[in-house]
Amino acid sequence: MKHIRYAVRDGIATLTLDNADESMNLVSPEFIAEFTEAVEKVASDPAVTGAIVTSAKPAFMAGADLKYVGTAYDRGMSKADAVGFCKAPSDMHRHMETCGKPFVAAMNGLALGGGFELALACHHRIIVDDPKAVVGLPEVNLGLLPGSGGTQRLPRMLGTERALDLLLSGRTVGPEEALKIGLVDEVVPADKLLEAAADWLAKGPDPVRDWDKKGYQPPAALGVLDMKTATIHTMTAASLSAKTWHNYPAPIAIETVVFEGMQQPFDRAQALENKYFARLLTDPVSRNIIRTTFLNKGKNDALTMRPTGVQTYTVKKLGVLGAGMMGAGIANVAAAAGIEVVVIDATQANADKGKAYSEKVLGRMVEKGKRTQQAADAVLARINPTTDYALLADADLIIEAVFEDVAVKADVTKKAAAVLPDTAPFASNTSTLPISALAESFPRPADFIGLHFFSPVDRMGLVEVIMGRKTSDETLARALDFVKQIRKTPIVVNDSRGFYTSRVFQTFIHEGMAMLQEGVKPALIENAGKMAGMPVGPLMVTDEVSIELPLMIANQAIAQDGDAYRKPVSYDVMTKMMTDLGRPGRKGNAGFYEYAEDGGKRLWPGLAEHFPVASEQPDFEELKKRLLYIQALETVRCLEEGVLTRAEDGDIGSVLGWSFPTYTGGTMSLIDTVGVAAFVAECDAMAQKYGERFKPTSWLRERASGEVKLYG
């Protein structure tokens, strides 16, 4: 056996999981074969009375290999093969559970997904008292369900309600709570782990699980005849509908196998779980979620796109110019990552406000128990608010985050440049202004780069790294190192108006406003956005950023490019709202919505007068598609124009940057999921109805005709 060490002492077999190829114990076909063999040895050796399962790695065991699972769809795995894929480990667990000898999981570290499913199949679970040793079944967040009996043992052990909470949230649980709710049976110090396991075995425990005993009949076995079970399932399914808008197949599959499985004997329930797992594994949604939010995000986090040959750059001291919302947020995350931060603003009072923001955020974390007061104080101590540029003399990186105005930015850039070490890179956190132009006010344009953060900075994981025309590879490498240092996910894009994220996101709000102009009912527009999976409707989000912003961007572009610039389709709506009606959005307390004193808001009834509702309303599904497809089309243009260089950056940027729905995998995967040819055909039909902006480019058309996916 390559991944498992098998040893017998005093009648106890110890199965030590020790993956020979990876740093983590993973469920793989090889592992399953070996573990089955080990179980067989335990079962057949009369000298062995029971077994301990533990790990030689820091973690007990993580789940399945996502590289394998996440590509099942692309490999064209059939449903029958998928059932076989989950049957192998399911049978292995079941074999252990019913072999007639007791197994105890001695969890020396975290056990997630397949790892915890292995522990659940043991007859007893002991975990070390280390807060990092968390357990849980996070598969729902991958678009999958916890296989290998995870959906069956958990409700049999914890009851339906508690099990559903864990299975549907995918949340992980520390040892203390795990013990309290019954996920583990004992919590012991690390050095007592194996001893505790042996002690339990010494008691001669019953190797038959409750559900394998005659007469086992939990309330949920009655299905809807048990009123409490019925109520749980009515209410849970409703909350899943409300949360997913039916865009995600995994949660309802999980609830269903719990409901159905509890009414059946374990082996039938297990077989049913395998079938639902197979449905999910062969559904593009799990591929989309895993590929974008785990595999490709992981690659970007690991900076696989980083230019090679540049020494790793560590920022010890960061200068932030501007203590507004973005500057304060950037200072906060940098300080939290252990970086000394100098925050500069025009007045000391303004600079102090930037630090006050961190105080507030950290205070909340302390309140919630997510950080100790001591740790919070240490973060705060690293933030130095000032008006004095001289403090930047030893800064390793500057991030400018002042008002979006070329002159204002040029002014602070020059002031900082005057004192900076002549090797320090300089970044602008602009969301819209061309980086190459901003770089002109910096004496070393090769060292100038864009680092576009998203608001709120402490919660949004993406940083859009923008290459100016003259930005060097070395500067890029250093900027990426910094992004990694503050534990954000970078995508690298080339300079263009709005870069990638702002440019594409705008198409969403423009399209929503265009619908209003066409006479679509406002609520229909908003619900189309939300039910398509966007976090808020296009009109509401426009109100949030204010109509002024996209209008200003359009007007700047008109000033620069004149007729060459194609006005956004919503241009007339924007000018009407701003100029004629004076309704800029939330900041003016009046936009597409009206805002009550108590914080309530509703669509402004006056919209009906200014944008009369058409007698014929369009197909709702088509509205949803329009709002997503227009973003996908713009992303393709970004790829084609070289603003994006890789499809995966389009996906990661859309999902992390503006919460484009993860079930799609992002703006690029959406097209591959629909199929390039089908997507092109649908866009052609929409172009006929709604305008040229839906016309796919010849680049995309070529791919459609050659059936070439966007992911090569």
Add this chain to the structure above:
Amino acid sequence: MPEAFIYDAVRSPRGKGRPDGALHEITAVDLAAQVLGAVRDRNDLDTTLVDDVILGCAQPVGEQGGNIGRAAVLVADYDEGVAGQQVHRFCASALEAVNTAAAHIMAGQSDAAIGGGVECMSRTYIGADTGAWTADPWVNYHQYFAPQGIGADMIATLDGYTREDVDAYAVESQKRAAAAWQGGRFAKSIAPIRDALGDVILDHDEYMRPGTTMEGLASLKPAFTALGEKGGFDKIGMMRYPEIERVNHVHTGGNSSGIVDGASAVLVGSEGFGTASGLKPRARFRAFTSIGSEPTIMLTAPADVSRKTLKRAGMTVDDIDLFEINEAFASVVMRFMRELDLDPEKVNVNGGAIAMGHPLGATGAMILGTVLDELERRDLNTALITLCAGNGLGTATIIERV
């Protein structure tokens, strides 16, 4: 085709559907049996002439389960040769039971049958017969299930009925019911219910609040806000009706049907049965049918099923003298009247379930009897009876005096 006639219609008074309700100590089978007994006794009916007793019940489980129709036949001391069955069409069960009785007669396969229903809501609970529709997660999720109150509020939202509108309807229902009782208009059809000692325990509808005012109703909290907003059901409704920005929760206990106990029975027979039993027919069946409609709101079938029934009868709305639609919720009636463009003075003229209560599976036959009495009182001819029912069902019946 033989014709089916109504020879009699009897109902119990409606008791409050709570432990302090007068009928709480009366079992479902006893309640049904007492009404069957009244049908027999007041008509001097030879029960061997009755082929079947068909009882509706919307929660046919527990003491209401096991085919309460047959159980009631025996408890009522009908001839043991009388068959019995139970019908579950949710709130339209009793009307469906009456229609089924009529259908057998019109098909020439039966001479006389009783259709009716029973529901002891104080002795069971809504949801007792929970099934796949609401509680199998795969089913309720993919069928966009939402509780009825959400549907009622969605009708109000879609049609723009305000809280004042629905409360005003409720006040009117109370007024009409009070006037009807005062005028003795129900006296003909009420069978007083007796306790274990044989004493009358209830002889009137106990649930009514004749003094109901707009102010009083306004003080009630909307009943379905939490379920809709926190429970997620508003969003489920919006998935079906994405033109809704926000569901306006206007229904309360005061403008929704009351939870009560009750039973009903309608004696249906052929012409020959009337001759044989010496009874005079009071009305004939012109047409009846049931339909399904959009199941998330689930309360909008009455207009469509009425149109379908009218068409079947070769009639139009103008041919109907009185309409009786179950007042499940105020918005249900308001939508019905709006869709068929009805004169409110012809609809539920003696009040309805908002004032007097809605014993789910018994209501259909009750309101059929109520409107037949009223046709006779006013010397009018035709009436249409309809109810919305669970999961989008709806049933309607058109009767005509002879």
